Amino acid sequence: MATIIDGKAVGDAILEEIRAQVATSSAAGQVVPGLAVVLVGDRKDSATYVRMKKKACEKVGIRTVSVTLPADISFDELLKHIDTLNTDATVHGILVQLPLPAHLNEELVLNRIVPEKDVDGLHPMNLASLAIKSKLPYMVACTPAGCLELLDRYKIPIEGKRAVVLGRSRIVGIPMSLLLLERNATVTVCHSKSQNLEAVVREADIVIACCGQAQMVKASWLKHGAAVIDVGINAIDDATKKAGYRLVGDVDFEQAKEVAGAITPVPGGVGPMTIAMLLTNTLLAQQRSLK
């Protein structure tokens, strides 16, 4: 049976490392790292994510600035808020919780954040840095960075291995594939038009599932001993649960864990890592601002 990759434990260990660094930095009289969290509208799921992120900041001593805006805010008004945060020296990281209401162009909003405060790593400059191996300081997108961190902390070899990334989103699939390439893996990116998907996945030593389809990846798709990182968070009906649903990943975990060498559960796998990397990036931004 597979090693279950404990993202919660690794995430907690990273938070503890950050807490110690923030404490040292504060003791030296440095400005406290600050993260601005911009929430537009009143989506319940977004509010939950924002609350989790703020709670994690509190735990490690990162100061949060909440900017809560109405769903019908105009594009120009939203940009004004971002500009204010861009020039605020006590704010080192700016997080705009996605998705935004439909009338706001997410791409243009994200592009407005100055790249050095783009702790989500979604600004085009930061994504481009991954592709061109830029020497400029940049921020790596949190979810793919978290996946890589899990592979590293579980000592899963990457160089020379076959990695298959299922999904090509700007937030996960594309940066993930570039990060694995940079680590000298042989990388294949699959998507909805890929043919012989199962056969391609069966070649993989490392599978990153970020396709947003509940339990799509079956045990029969996996090479024996493969490392499986499941980025998916999907709600499926479950009458045995009080809420009437439960969360599952993009991988059929129960079956897959019998074949895989290592696998992340959902929840408790990649999720906690994404927050840990957000805080890592915020600390990094604060440290760079001191230079």
Ligand SMILES: *[C@@H]1O[C@H](CO)[C@@H](O)[C@H](O)[C@H]1NC(C)=O
């Ligand atoms: C990848 O391989 C190149 C040689 O082609 C090497 O210089 C580089 O250090 C390797 N990258 C990593 C992250 O190991």
